[in-house]
Amino acid sequence: MRYLVVLTLAAMLLAGCTTQKHTVGGAALGGIGGGVIGSQIGKGTGQTAAIIGGTLLGAALGGYVGSYMDRMDEMDRRNMNQTLETKPTGTTSQWHNPDTQTAYAVTPTETYQRDDGRYCREYTTEVQIGGETEKAYGTACRRDDGAWEIIN
Structure with a gap:
């Protein structure tokens, strides 16, 4: 759960x-x-x-x-996009949102280009809420407008 x-x-x-x-x-x-x-x-x-x-x-x-x-702050979305756009594979980006008291650590783990030409990145996310840290894995691909979207 x-x-x-x-x-x-x-x-x-x-x-x-x-x-x-x-x-x-x-x-x-x-x-x-x-x-x-x-x-x-x-x-x-x-x-x-x-x-x-x-x-x-x-x-x-x-x-x-x-x-x-x-209610997520725009700062969190910018940080996530910046991480996926600029951080080398294996490099973790961390930030803390003082408004929501949530800490994030996002690490791109693989970068590749799909057959349709879109660039995608697999990543891990660690989220700390109320002293509990949880980890998840996902894949995001860059849209034509440069923003990243989760595909799974």
Whole structure:
């Protein structure tokens, strides 16, 4: 579940809009993840209760993380884009957002050009919220306008 939360947080880091779409998307992803985890617990009605509980808890947690990202400072998006655009593979970029009390560490791990000509980078993201550090992996590709977007 923690991995799902961090993956959601990392994916939302590059988003350019500040609408409520992250709250909804985070809740959806969290609910799916919670339901999957709940399906691995118990049997019969106990398993059903675990699925329902996991889905509700995952949706609440994912929605919280998503709403947090909806309020993300423009500084965080700029730092993420700058990291993917300028940092050599294996070089970590770190920053702390004093408004949200969140610390980020982003490390590009591979750079390549796709068959369609787009440049892409795989990366790891470590996010520290409330003293807890979580890690996620992702891939972003450069758009025609120079901004980076998450593709998975």
